[in-house]
Amino acid sequence: MIRKTILEAICLLLLALCIALLHHSLSSSGITIFKKRPAARPFTTLMMDRGGTGHGG
Amino acid sequence: MAVSPPRASAPVAYRLAVLFRLVVLGIFLVSGLAKIADPVRFLLTLREFRLLPGMLESFFAVYLPWLEFLLGLCLVLGILHRTAALLIAGLNGVFIVAIGSVMVRGIEVDCGCFGLLADVLHLPDLADGKAIIRNLILIGMCLQIFRSDVTMWALEGYFSTRCSAPP
Numbered sequence: 001m002i003r004k005t006i007l008e009a010i011c012l013l014l015l016a017l018c019i020a021l022l023h024h025s026l027s028s029s030g031i032t033i034f035k036k037r038p039a040a041r042p043f044t045t046l047m048m049d050r051g052g053t054g055h056g057g
Numbered sequence: 058m059a060v061s062p063p064r065a066s067a068p069v070a071y072r073l074a075v076l077f078r079l080v081v082l083g084i085f086l087v088s089g090l091a092k093i094a095d096p097v098r099f100l101l102t103l104r105e106f107r108l109l110p111g112m113l114e115s116f117f118a119v120y121l122p123w124l125e126f127l128l129g130l131c132l133v134l135g136i137l138h139r140t141a142a143l144l145i146a147g148l149n150g151v152f153i154v155a156i157g158s159v160m161v162r163g164i165e166v167d168c169g170c171f172g173l174l175a176d177v178l179h180l181p182d183l184a185d186g187k188a189i190i191r192n193l194i195l196i197g198m199c200l201q202i203f204r205s206d207v208t209m210w211a212l213e214g215y216f217s218t219r220c221s222a223p224p
Binding site: 015 | 143
């Protein structure tokens with residue numbers, strides 16, 4: 001009984017560690033769970049970045 | 058794990074344990090989520106305690122909120138809930154030691170118990186005697202959950218009932 005409880009406790013601690021590391025690595029890559037991601041840039045500004053006029057064509 | 062229905066001799070203790078489970082899971086789920094949402098604030102609180110070296114502070118600022126949330130989730134779902142209750146009791150013991158050390162050194166800091174919720178809901182968040190008493194009460198609740206093996210609204214109890222039921 002004691003051994004089972006200790007094993008379960010270790011499993012829970014390790015699971016929390018895995019989730020925390022996953023969350024940390026995701027947020028380090030710019031993928032956030034709670035904060036809003038910056039709004040997508042308008043298509044016209046993307047076109048200007050590529051040397052276009054932003055008006056298409 | 059065997060299902061232990063409420064015994065006729067101690068129904069009050071069993072119902073109390075159910076109530077305690079609801080209280081503890083609510084506190085830990087909410088405070089865990091609040092800290093996950095604002096890890097920087099929790100890191101700053103940990104730094105104010107001046108207990109850990111810098112790297113460990115960052116590690117625990119990421120790890121502890123998720124541990125609290127996971128343990129709360131275990132109590133919600135009723136999966137490994139007795140072990141989760143025991144771990145929560147241990148965690149509260151660690152918090153008591155940390156708060157006690159801050160009080161002994163005469164440092165006045167926020168305990169960081171509820172993360173950003175402390176500001177939003179104006180919850181008590183000072184590392185003082187009240188926080189220690191709050192943690193002691195939580196430890197008592199967790200030990201009662203561990204002793205009573207509450208299988209009401211628990212997936213663990215549901216599955217073990219189904220597995221042991223005759224076809």
